[in-house]
Amino acid sequence: MENFKVLTMAEMMANGEKPEVLFWVGCAGSFDDRAKKVTKAIAKILHATGMKFAVLGTEESCTGDPAKRAGNEFLFQMQAMNNIAILNGYEVTKIVTGCPHCFNTLKNEYPSLGGNYEVVHHSQLLQQLIDSGKLKVAGGPFKGQKIVFHDPCYLGRANNEYEAPRSVIQKLDIYLSEMKRSKANGLCCGAGGAQMFKEPEKGVKDINVERAEEALQLDPTIIAVGCPFCNTMMTDGVKNFNKEDKVQVKDIAELIAEAIDIK
């Protein structure tokens, strides 16, 4: 794929244009090296399907999710109101996020503070694109492989979306294997509720090790995730069992991008 320029809302506005969707990249997607690859994959898929999208670029700031889950409601609402002022300033109507935490916060916690948008997680947008025929995925490099999908808490239980990521993965002609604890009974990777930013409390095991163990028992070649935090946690969990050469942890956006050969 040739280079293309990702436009910011400011640039689009200057051109007198409006995007179909705002891509909310998120902090992990912007700064974490692993998550940046997922961000690129999402951008490339959007570009490949011809969908007109923009990002906020340097105007984007943390949604406030980790602050809120950690009890800092002041900081959360300050972040939220600043973001809402910017989003409303650009008259944003539809947002796609690369992270279920941003997705949940923007979708559920911004409306009562004055931010009303149609918010989708990238797995939902991918499903919409596939369903509408704009994105064609057929088998590809993953054909026949065994993939396990780890439900992100803030997409699954928190927002009742279990099917979109699965239906997207299944387009890859793979064998989708389910862990015993999946969907509504899925086990957290251990990073939610601001745990990503602190050491765990004293215990007998790390949560990501418990979860990676469960996934590895199914002997998959790929553990698919839909969240940058899950990605980190599951990757570390797999390393804990020295299986990183045999089992890859990949976001569903990366799988799709590879399958349509735009990696």
Next chain:
Amino acid sequence: MISSILFTLLLAIGVTLFTNKIREVVRNIQLGRELDLSDRSSERWATMARVALGQSKMGSRPVAAFFHVLIYVGFVIINIEVIEIIIDGVFGTHRILSFMGGVYTTLIASFEFLAIGVLSSCFVFLSRRNIIKLRRFHMREMTKWPKSDANIILITEILLMSAFLIMNACDYKLQLLGAEHYSHATGIVGAFPVSNILLPMLSGMSIDSLVVLERSCWWFHIIGILAFLNYVPYSKHFHILLAFPNTYYSKLTPKGEFTNMQSVTNEVKLMMDPMAVVPAVDPNAAPQRFGAKDVQDLTWKQLMDSYSCTECGRCTSACPANLTGKLLSPRKIMMDTRDRLEEVGKNMNEHGGTHDDGKSLLGNYITEEELWACTTCNACTEACPVNIDPLSIIIEMRRYLVMEQSSAPTELNGMFTKVENNGAPWQFSPTDRMNWANDVN
């Protein structure tokens, strides 16, 4: 005649004691903060019908669900028979509802089968707790009282059902013998397919001793029910009543949606724009704490949650923190909330409304270590068969710790500072936010 008076008196005492305790529980629940849940009533009725009446969330553990349904159905339906028992007791009649004929016969017969269902379920549950020793019934918070509570309930139900069946067997035998008071002109009333089996054990007993045995079982059964009724509000068994209002008032918004604190919204709005219009604050109102330190800082619904908890431990056995050996147990959060609320209520009874015992839910019951172990994953709320929300209590306490005490773990304070300074929970310059897009191809 004397027995009628005695029975009426006991009934009155039992019901009065029960209503007094219920009043106290209602008062305790109302110690919580206001919360308007008067919206979406049709959805609420539907949730209650599905989750409480229909037990829709029990099925994730099929064995427990099956035996629980036997007890539940048995309990509810056999209580229809209690109506007749009470009328017979007050007026000294015998099987007053038998005029219903075939319907009555079917009912009495079905009660007997249900009684067997209840009996066997109680034995299964006792063995799960005391012989198989399922892990979730033997965790740290399952101290002496919670364990005894469960056993007392199960043993009481076994005794009540046994008395019920023996009473029926004697009654049937007395009807067969044509004993006075027990015989009806229409022949045998009721059908006794289960207690029938006990008849050989009663052979050779005189009418007088059969009457004594039948009356003893009758009295034991009805006094047992009255005693049990008064035990329930002190016990985890309270869920049999509170499951209904508690599921009615279930959280209907997405599980991931946490409340936005209005008091904070007002302050942030004023901070961003001093001219902002925010709701006027009553200057005479006592300033409200941010978050929760004690039970009075929780909402009435969170307090009702605590009384509705039957300590089954499904939440804790699904909790990722607990599964990996951390101190946090969502069940313990609920048990602590109830214990503390009962303690506050007791203080009010003894010393009047404003007594401060110097204790609080956070600190004396729940530790900071427990609260910080939560990943807010909602596994606990998903697992709860009566839609209790331990997560919201954990978050309220974190809010108190952060906004009133500034006592978040150091790393989290660091994260707050980074979000404030550079708009991300990590130390990166906001100007680098779009660097990822430098080489998309």
